[in-house]
Amino acid sequence: MCGVEPLTSLTPDQRAAVLALADAAADADGVAPLNEEARLQLDRDGALHWLALQDDVVVGYAQWQPGNATGQLVVHPDHRRTGHGTSLFAGLTADVAEPAVWAFGDLHGAQRFAASAGMVPGRGLHIMERTLEETAPRDTPEGITLRPFTDADAEAFLAVNAAAFADHPEQGHFSADDLAIRQGEPWWDPEGLILAEDAEGVVGFHWTKRHDDRTGEVYVLGVHPRGGGRGLGGVLLDAGLAHLAAGGNTRVILYVDAGNTPAVALYERSGFRIVHTDTLYRPAAEE
Ligand SMILES: CC(C)(COP(=O)(O)OP(=O)(O)OC[C@H]1O[C@@H](n2cnc3c(N)ncnc32)[C@H](O)[C@@H]1OP(=O)(O)O)[C@@H](O)C(=O)NCCC(=O)NCCS
The missing domain is CATH 3.40.630.30 (Gcn5-related N-acetyltransferase (GNAT))
Incomplete structure:
Protein backbone atom coordinates (compact mmCIF):
# COMPACT_ATOMS: atom_id res chain seq x y z
CA MET A 1 0.00 0.00 0.00
CA GLY A 118 -16.97 12.00 -3.95
CA MET A 119 -15.77 13.79 -7.09
CA VAL A 120 -17.83 15.34 -9.87
CA PRO A 121 -16.92 16.13 -13.52
CA GLY A 122 -15.45 19.61 -14.07
CA ARG A 123 -13.46 20.85 -17.06
CA GLY A 124 -13.47 18.82 -20.29
CA LEU A 125 -10.68 18.54 -22.84
CA HIS A 126 -11.56 17.30 -26.36
CA ILE A 127 -9.15 15.22 -28.40
CA MET A 128 -9.92 15.97 -32.04
CA GLU A 129 -8.58 14.28 -35.16
CA ARG A 130 -8.62 14.59 -38.96
CA THR A 131 -6.79 13.17 -41.94
CA LEU A 132 -4.35 15.32 -43.89
CA GLU A 133 -5.24 14.37 -47.44
CA GLU A 134 -6.75 17.68 -48.53
CA THR A 135 -4.76 20.64 -47.21
CA ALA A 136 -5.14 23.76 -49.33
CA PRO A 137 -3.19 26.73 -47.90
CA ARG A 138 -5.19 29.94 -47.50
CA ASP A 139 -4.07 33.41 -48.62
CA THR A 140 -2.09 35.19 -45.92
CA PRO A 141 -3.82 38.44 -44.85
CA GLU A 142 -2.35 41.79 -45.98
CA GLY A 143 0.64 42.86 -43.83
CA ILE A 144 1.24 39.39 -42.34
CA THR A 145 4.23 37.18 -43.03
CA LEU A 146 4.70 33.59 -41.91
CA ARG A 147 8.14 32.23 -41.04
CA PRO A 148 9.77 29.56 -38.83
CA PHE A 149 10.84 30.21 -35.23
CA THR A 150 14.46 31.14 -34.46
CA ASP A 151 16.10 31.31 -31.01
CA ALA A 152 15.94 35.13 -31.19
CA ASP A 153 12.10 34.84 -31.16
CA ALA A 154 11.83 33.09 -27.77
CA GLU A 155 10.85 36.18 -25.77
CA ALA A 156 8.31 37.43 -28.34
CA PHE A 157 6.87 33.93 -28.70
CA LEU A 158 6.41 33.58 -24.91
CA ALA A 159 4.77 37.02 -24.71
CA VAL A 160 2.26 36.18 -27.47
CA ASN A 161 1.57 32.80 -25.86
CA ALA A 162 0.90 34.46 -22.48
CA ALA A 163 -1.44 37.04 -24.06
CA ALA A 164 -3.28 34.49 -26.19
CA PHE A 165 -3.76 32.09 -23.25
CA ALA A 166 -4.17 34.67 -20.45
CA ASP A 167 -7.22 32.80 -19.12
CA HIS A 168 -5.92 29.27 -19.72
CA PRO A 169 -5.02 27.33 -16.55
CA GLU A 170 -1.91 25.58 -17.99
CA GLN A 171 -0.81 27.14 -21.28
CA GLY A 172 -1.00 30.70 -19.87
CA HIS A 173 1.92 29.88 -17.52
CA PHE A 174 4.19 28.39 -20.20
CA SER A 175 7.68 29.68 -19.29
CA ALA A 176 11.14 30.03 -20.84
CA ASP A 177 12.10 26.84 -18.94
CA ASP A 178 9.10 25.00 -20.39
CA LEU A 179 10.19 26.09 -23.88
CA ALA A 180 13.81 25.04 -23.25
CA ILE A 181 12.65 21.57 -22.10
CA ARG A 182 10.63 21.10 -25.33
CA GLN A 183 13.63 22.29 -27.37
CA GLY A 184 15.58 19.39 -25.83
CA GLU A 185 12.97 16.79 -26.88
CA PRO A 186 13.66 14.56 -29.91
CA TRP A 187 10.61 15.91 -31.76
CA TRP A 188 11.64 19.60 -31.47
CA ASP A 189 11.79 21.22 -34.93
CA PRO A 190 11.99 25.02 -35.27
CA GLU A 191 10.49 24.71 -38.80
CA GLY A 192 7.40 23.22 -37.15
CA LEU A 193 6.87 26.31 -34.98
CA ILE A 194 5.45 28.76 -37.50
CA LEU A 195 5.26 32.43 -36.50
CA ALA A 196 2.93 35.08 -37.95
CA GLU A 197 4.42 38.58 -37.92
CA ASP A 198 2.89 41.98 -38.56
CA ALA A 199 4.44 45.47 -38.38
CA GLU A 200 4.57 45.25 -34.57
CA GLY A 201 6.29 41.86 -34.48
CA VAL A 202 5.12 38.34 -33.67
CA VAL A 203 1.31 38.24 -33.50
CA GLY A 204 0.54 34.53 -33.60
CA PHE A 205 1.99 31.06 -33.95
CA HIS A 206 1.20 27.47 -34.77
CA TRP A 207 3.47 24.99 -32.99
CA THR A 208 3.20 21.55 -34.58
CA LYS A 209 4.53 18.32 -33.13
CA ARG A 210 5.42 15.24 -35.17
CA HIS A 211 4.67 12.10 -33.11
CA ASP A 212 5.82 9.60 -35.75
CA ASP A 213 5.72 9.14 -39.53
CA ARG A 214 1.91 8.91 -39.52
CA THR A 215 0.67 11.25 -36.81
CA GLY A 216 1.22 14.95 -36.20
CA GLU A 217 -0.33 17.29 -33.67
CA VAL A 218 -1.58 20.86 -33.55
CA TYR A 219 0.50 21.28 -30.40
CA VAL A 220 -0.35 24.92 -29.64
CA LEU A 221 -2.10 27.48 -31.84
CA GLY A 222 -2.22 31.01 -30.47
CA VAL A 223 -3.06 34.49 -31.76
CA HIS A 224 -2.40 37.67 -29.75
CA PRO A 225 -5.68 39.55 -29.01
CA ARG A 226 -4.42 42.48 -31.14
CA GLY A 227 -4.37 40.12 -34.17
CA GLY A 228 -7.90 38.79 -33.63
CA GLY A 229 -10.65 39.03 -36.23
CA ARG A 230 -8.36 38.79 -39.28
CA GLY A 231 -8.68 35.06 -39.87
CA LEU A 232 -5.13 34.50 -38.61
CA GLY A 233 -6.09 31.37 -36.62
CA GLY A 234 -7.25 29.62 -39.79
CA VAL A 235 -4.22 30.79 -41.79
CA LEU A 236 -1.80 29.54 -39.12
CA LEU A 237 -3.75 26.30 -38.72
CA ASP A 238 -3.47 25.55 -42.44
CA ALA A 239 0.21 26.53 -42.60
CA GLY A 240 0.99 24.07 -39.79
CA LEU A 241 -1.13 21.31 -41.35
CA ALA A 242 0.67 21.85 -44.68
CA HIS A 243 4.00 21.55 -42.83
CA LEU A 244 2.96 18.26 -41.22
CA ALA A 245 1.60 16.92 -44.54
CA ALA A 246 4.83 17.90 -46.35
CA GLY A 247 6.74 15.84 -43.77
CA GLY A 248 4.60 12.78 -44.54
CA ASN A 249 1.97 12.89 -41.77
CA THR A 250 -1.45 11.63 -42.87
CA ARG A 251 -3.33 12.09 -39.58
CA VAL A 252 -3.35 14.97 -37.13
CA ILE A 253 -4.68 15.27 -33.59
CA LEU A 254 -5.14 18.13 -31.16
CA TYR A 255 -6.30 18.87 -27.62
CA VAL A 256 -8.73 21.72 -26.99
CA ASP A 257 -10.76 22.82 -23.98
CA ALA A 258 -14.35 21.68 -24.45
CA GLY A 259 -15.50 25.14 -23.32
CA ASN A 260 -13.43 26.98 -25.95
CA THR A 261 -16.28 27.23 -28.45
CA PRO A 262 -14.52 29.47 -31.04
CA ALA A 263 -11.50 27.13 -31.18
CA VAL A 264 -13.63 23.97 -31.39
CA ALA A 265 -15.62 25.63 -34.22
CA LEU A 266 -12.40 26.58 -36.08
CA TYR A 267 -11.18 22.98 -35.88
CA GLU A 268 -14.56 21.55 -36.91
CA ARG A 269 -14.61 23.84 -39.97
CA SER A 270 -11.17 22.46 -40.83
CA GLY A 271 -12.53 18.89 -40.73
CA PHE A 272 -11.49 17.84 -37.22
CA ARG A 273 -13.89 15.57 -35.30
CA ILE A 274 -13.99 14.87 -31.55
CA VAL A 275 -12.51 11.42 -30.82
CA HIS A 276 -12.85 11.45 -27.06
CA THR A 277 -13.01 13.86 -24.14
CA ASP A 278 -10.79 13.93 -21.06
CA THR A 279 -12.52 15.00 -17.87
CA LEU A 280 -11.06 16.79 -14.86
CA TYR A 281 -12.83 15.46 -11.76
CA ARG A 282 -12.97 17.74 -8.75
CA PRO A 283 -14.38 17.35 -5.26
CA ALA A 284 -18.13 17.93 -5.09
CA ALA A 285 -18.86 21.36 -3.58
CA GLU A 286 -19.94 21.24 0.07
CA GLU A 287 -23.69 21.79 0.36
C1 LIG B 1 -9.73 4.66 -11.85
C2 LIG B 1 -8.66 3.78 -11.19
C3 LIG B 1 -7.51 4.66 -10.70
C4 LIG B 1 -9.32 3.05 -9.98
O1 LIG B 1 -8.31 2.32 -9.29
P1 LIG B 1 -8.68 1.08 -8.35
O2 LIG B 1 -7.48 0.71 -7.58
O3 LIG B 1 -9.35 0.01 -9.14
O4 LIG B 1 -9.78 1.76 -7.37
P2 LIG B 1 -10.34 1.14 -6.00
O5 LIG B 1 -10.09 -0.33 -5.92
O6 LIG B 1 -9.80 1.97 -4.88
O7 LIG B 1 -11.92 1.40 -6.19
C5 LIG B 1 -12.68 2.16 -5.29
C6 LIG B 1 -14.13 2.13 -5.73
O8 LIG B 1 -14.28 2.83 -6.98
C7 LIG B 1 -15.33 2.19 -7.76
N1 LIG B 1 -14.72 1.62 -8.97
C8 LIG B 1 -13.42 1.61 -9.31
N2 LIG B 1 -13.25 1.05 -10.54
C9 LIG B 1 -14.48 0.66 -10.94
C10 LIG B 1 -14.95 0.01 -12.12
N3 LIG B 1 -14.14 -0.39 -13.12
N4 LIG B 1 -16.29 -0.23 -12.22
C11 LIG B 1 -17.14 0.15 -11.24
N5 LIG B 1 -16.74 0.77 -10.09
C12 LIG B 1 -15.42 1.02 -9.95
C13 LIG B 1 -15.88 1.09 -6.88
O9 LIG B 1 -16.93 1.68 -6.12
C14 LIG B 1 -14.70 0.78 -5.99
O10 LIG B 1 -15.06 0.18 -4.79
P3 LIG B 1 -15.33 -1.43 -4.74
O11 LIG B 1 -14.23 -2.10 -5.50
O12 LIG B 1 -15.33 -1.75 -3.28
O13 LIG B 1 -16.66 -1.64 -5.40
C15 LIG B 1 -8.16 2.69 -12.19
O14 LIG B 1 -9.27 2.05 -12.78
C16 LIG B 1 -7.28 3.23 -13.29
O15 LIG B 1 -6.05 3.29 -13.17
N6 LIG B 1 -7.90 3.68 -14.45
C17 LIG B 1 -7.14 4.24 -15.56
C18 LIG B 1 -6.59 5.64 -15.18
C19 LIG B 1 -7.70 6.64 -14.85
O16 LIG B 1 -8.75 6.67 -15.47
N7 LIG B 1 -7.45 7.51 -13.86
C20 LIG B 1 -8.36 8.59 -13.49
C21 LIG B 1 -9.04 8.39 -12.17
S1 LIG B 1 -10.19 9.70 -11.85
Missing part, protein backbone atom coordinates in the same frame (compact mmCIF):
# COMPACT_ATOMS: atom_id res chain seq x y z
CA CYS A 2 1.18 3.54 -0.46
CA GLY A 3 2.64 5.67 2.27
CA VAL A 4 0.62 8.81 2.90
CA GLU A 5 3.74 11.01 2.71
CA PRO A 6 4.34 12.10 -0.90
CA LEU A 7 7.76 11.82 -2.56
CA THR A 8 9.27 15.01 -3.99
CA SER A 9 11.44 13.07 -6.47
CA LEU A 10 11.70 9.54 -7.87
CA THR A 11 14.72 7.26 -8.23
CA PRO A 12 15.53 6.00 -11.76
CA ASP A 13 14.08 2.58 -10.79
CA GLN A 14 10.86 4.14 -9.52
CA ARG A 15 10.59 6.24 -12.69
CA ALA A 16 11.02 3.14 -14.88
CA ALA A 17 8.40 1.28 -12.81
CA VAL A 18 5.90 4.14 -13.21
CA LEU A 19 6.47 4.29 -16.99
CA ALA A 20 5.99 0.50 -17.28
CA LEU A 21 2.81 0.75 -15.21
CA ALA A 22 1.51 3.61 -17.39
CA ASP A 23 2.27 1.59 -20.56
CA ALA A 24 0.42 -1.47 -19.18
CA ALA A 25 -2.61 0.70 -18.37
CA ALA A 26 -2.50 2.35 -21.81
CA ASP A 27 -2.46 -1.08 -23.50
CA ALA A 28 -5.41 -2.29 -21.42
CA ASP A 29 -7.48 0.90 -21.52
CA GLY A 30 -6.68 2.20 -25.02
CA VAL A 31 -5.77 5.61 -23.62
CA ALA A 32 -2.62 6.76 -21.79
CA PRO A 33 -3.20 7.51 -18.08
CA LEU A 34 -0.37 10.07 -17.82
CA ASN A 35 -0.02 12.98 -20.22
CA GLU A 36 3.15 14.52 -21.67
CA GLU A 37 3.54 16.95 -18.76
CA ALA A 38 3.22 14.16 -16.17
CA ARG A 39 5.85 12.07 -17.97
CA LEU A 40 8.21 15.08 -18.11
CA GLN A 41 7.59 15.68 -14.39
CA LEU A 42 8.87 12.19 -13.50
CA ASP A 43 12.45 13.42 -13.60
CA ARG A 44 12.01 17.09 -12.69
CA ASP A 45 11.53 18.88 -9.40
CA GLY A 46 8.18 20.44 -8.63
CA ALA A 47 5.63 17.62 -8.63
CA LEU A 48 4.54 15.38 -5.74
CA HIS A 49 4.47 11.61 -6.24
CA TRP A 50 2.71 8.75 -4.47
CA LEU A 51 3.50 5.07 -5.15
CA ALA A 52 1.21 2.14 -4.33
CA LEU A 53 3.26 -1.00 -3.67
CA GLN A 54 2.31 -4.63 -3.49
CA ASP A 55 5.08 -7.08 -2.54
CA ASP A 56 7.53 -4.22 -3.21
CA VAL A 57 6.28 -3.86 -6.80
CA VAL A 58 4.83 -0.54 -7.98
CA VAL A 59 1.17 -1.24 -8.85
CA GLY A 60 -0.20 2.29 -8.64
CA TYR A 61 0.94 5.88 -8.99
CA ALA A 62 -0.43 9.36 -8.37
CA GLN A 63 1.14 12.69 -9.27
CA TRP A 64 0.20 16.23 -8.22
CA GLN A 65 1.34 19.21 -10.30
CA PRO A 66 1.13 22.28 -8.04
CA GLY A 67 1.61 24.69 -11.00
CA ASN A 68 -1.45 23.31 -12.81
CA ALA A 69 -3.33 22.40 -9.59
CA THR A 70 -4.21 19.02 -11.10
CA GLY A 71 -3.37 15.39 -10.43
CA GLN A 72 -3.14 12.16 -12.39
CA LEU A 73 -3.75 8.71 -10.97
CA VAL A 74 -3.33 5.17 -12.32
CA VAL A 75 -3.54 1.60 -11.02
CA HIS A 76 -2.12 -1.40 -12.90
CA PRO A 77 -4.92 -3.26 -14.75
CA ASP A 78 -4.11 -6.50 -12.86
CA HIS A 79 -4.40 -4.79 -9.46
CA ARG A 80 -7.62 -2.79 -9.72
CA ARG A 81 -10.64 -3.01 -7.42
CA THR A 82 -8.43 -3.82 -4.43
CA GLY A 83 -8.33 -0.33 -2.93
CA HIS A 84 -5.06 1.00 -4.41
CA GLY A 85 -6.83 3.86 -6.19
CA THR A 86 -8.62 4.81 -2.99
CA SER A 87 -5.38 4.68 -1.02
CA LEU A 88 -3.53 6.87 -3.58
CA PHE A 89 -6.40 9.35 -3.62
CA ALA A 90 -6.32 9.46 0.20
CA GLY A 91 -2.62 10.38 -0.06
CA LEU A 92 -3.46 13.21 -2.48
CA THR A 93 -6.32 14.47 -0.34
CA ALA A 94 -4.11 14.55 2.78
CA ASP A 95 -1.71 17.01 1.11
CA VAL A 96 -3.84 18.92 -1.38
CA ALA A 97 -6.87 21.01 -0.49
CA GLU A 98 -8.67 20.70 -3.86
CA PRO A 99 -7.45 17.41 -5.39
CA ALA A 100 -8.73 17.71 -8.97
CA VAL A 101 -7.74 14.62 -11.02
CA TRP A 102 -7.64 14.09 -14.81
CA ALA A 103 -9.44 11.05 -16.24
CA PHE A 104 -8.02 10.67 -19.76
CA GLY A 105 -10.68 9.22 -22.01
CA ASP A 106 -13.15 9.48 -19.11
CA LEU A 107 -13.27 5.67 -18.91
CA HIS A 108 -16.17 3.91 -17.21
CA GLY A 109 -13.92 2.75 -14.32
CA ALA A 110 -12.68 6.31 -13.77
CA GLN A 111 -16.27 7.62 -13.72
CA ARG A 112 -17.26 5.03 -11.12
CA PHE A 113 -14.09 5.56 -9.10
CA ALA A 114 -14.52 9.35 -9.13
CA ALA A 115 -18.13 8.99 -7.96
CA SER A 116 -17.08 6.66 -5.14
CA ALA A 117 -14.38 9.18 -4.11
